[in-house]
Amino acid sequence: MSTTMTRRNGSASPDSANRAARQATIVAQKKDPVRRRWGRIGGGVLAAVVGGWLFASLYLSADDRVEVLAVASDVARFDVIERSDLKVVTIAEDTDVSSIPASRLEDLVGRVASTDIVAGALLVDGHLLPDGDRLVAADEAVVGVLVGPGDSPTTGMTRGAQVSVVVRPVAGTNGTVAEVPGWIAGIGGEVSSNGDRPVEVVVARADAARVSAAAADRRVTIVVLGE
Structure with a gap:
């Protein structure tokens, strides 16, 4: 007795299934380079966009900056400003910091410093006489003099004012009162609680030691002279 075996309709042989799997793998491998290529293109476009944005930001920031003057080396009070003392720097245009435009550089050469200025500081009009x-x-x-409420007038004590520095003799001696001509170089900051205020007086070099010694003993009175 013999038995006949038949395949069911719709069933694929093992060989057919293997061939179909290999073909699907080949098709997928052919498509992968395309996807990778588009990925690289997309990354390049993104990098270009970011780079362009950074360049535009830097370009616009450069337009928002201005050239101003700064001090290249230390300048002492009453020194004459020289060209080598100044340099040009750039700062943000919308800053609240006081400054002097670089276009005024040549006009400021030869001016006199009204205070000590450290190197690197931005130059401002208040630095100059x-x-x-x-x-x-x-x-x-x-000469620095600390004057009390009754040792100087309340008005007329301004820079450049002509004064007479009255030097009183040491108490208990037979010395005489001396008058030394001079002018006011500057007035100190705040008046102390007892009414004292510092005053800078310019006198002849020959009289400086005498005035300084008298000022240390509080024996100086300043009289403002008329024009």
Whole structure:
């Protein structure tokens, strides 16, 4: 007796299934390079967009900056400003920091510093004496005097004012009162609680030691003279 075996309709042979799997793998491998290529293109476009944005930001930031003057080296009070003392720097245009435009550089050469200025500081008008203001001569000296409420007038004590520095003798001696001509170089900051205020007086170099010694003993009175 013999038995006949038949395949069911719709069933695939093992060989057919293997061939179909290999074909699907080949098709997938052919498609992968396309996907990778589009991925690289997309990454390049993104990098270009980001780079363009950064360039635009830097370009616009450069337009928002201005050139101003700064101090290249330390400048002492009453020094004459030289070209080598100044340099040009850039700062943000919308900053609240006081400054002087670089276009004024040549106009400021020869001006006199009204205060000590450290290297690197931005130059401002307050650092300079008014143009044409009186300067301390080579044969003059600046003496600091701490004057009390009754040792100077309440008005007229301004820079450049002509004064007479009255030097009183040491108490208990037979010395005489001396008057030393001078002018006011500057007035100190806040008045102390007892009414004292510092004043800088310019006198002849020959009189500086005498005035300084008298000021240390509180034996100085300042009288403002008329024009």
